[in-house]
Amino acid sequence: MSEPGDKNDPHDLSGPTPATPFRATESAIDMDARAAILDGLNPDDLPNLAAFLAGYMHEDWQLDYSSPAAAAFAFAGDADLDDVEELSAEWTALVDASRLVPLEVLNQLLEQRFHAAWRVRSRAEIEGISQELERALRE
Numbered sequence: 001m002s003e004p005g006d007k008n009d010p011h012d013l014s015g016p017t018p019a020t021p022f023r024a025t026e027s028a029i030d031m032d033a034r035a036a037i038l039d040g041l042n043p044d045d046l047p048n049l050a051a052f053l054a055g056y057m058h059e060d061w062q063l064d065y066s067s068p069a070a071a072a073f074a075f076a077g078d079a080d081l082d083d084v085e086e087l088s089a090e091w092t093a094l095v096d097a098s099r100l101v102p103l104e105v106l107n108q109l110l111e112q113r114f115h116a117a118w119r120v121r122s123r124a125e126i127e128g129i130s131q132e133l134e135r136a137l138r139e
Contacts (some may be wrong), residue, residue, distance in 0.1 A: 034100050041097045042113050048083070049090040050114050057118035068118065069128030076136030088133040098126050 043050035056064075057069040065071040076084050096104050103120050110116040120126060 019095045037093070037096050037100060038109070039112055041093055041109055046090040048086040049094060052087050053110070053114050053116040053118065057116060059117035061118060067128060068120075069132050071137075072129040072132035076132060081137075084133060084136045088137060091130060091133055095130060097127060098123060 040046075052072075052075060055070065056075050061068075061071055065074060075087070079087070094106075097109065098120070101109075102124070107119050110118065110120070
């Protein structure tokens with residue numbers, strides 16, 4: 001017979017409650033949120049993002065712009081305020097997705113779903129576009 005508090009006694013309930021059920025639930029919630037964010041990253045739900053990627057981040061974007069942020073700067077100069085606001089709102093979906101998956105997976109999603117030529121090389125590129133959109137909204 002086991003002593004009270006014996007960690008090997010399956011009938012002893014005096015120890016701490018296992019955290020596994022909470023962690024499993026927490027992980028399931030995280031996975032559901034992640035799936036929702038990644039599923040929402042598509043041209044049907046984000047038409048302004050799709051238009052920006054096609055119009056400014058096309059296969060020759062590097063001939064036209066020195067950086068992704070420079071492409072966003074050009075977009076902001078060409079677009080009216082409503083277009084900048086709409087892209088900025090949709091851009092957050094890409095920012096959120098970039099926090100959930102490695103850049104290689106993000107690039108695959110952009111290529112497969114948006115037929116994007118831009119290959120994100122760093123999260124700093126994403127942040128640079130975010131900053132340009134925010135700057136354009138302030139001005």
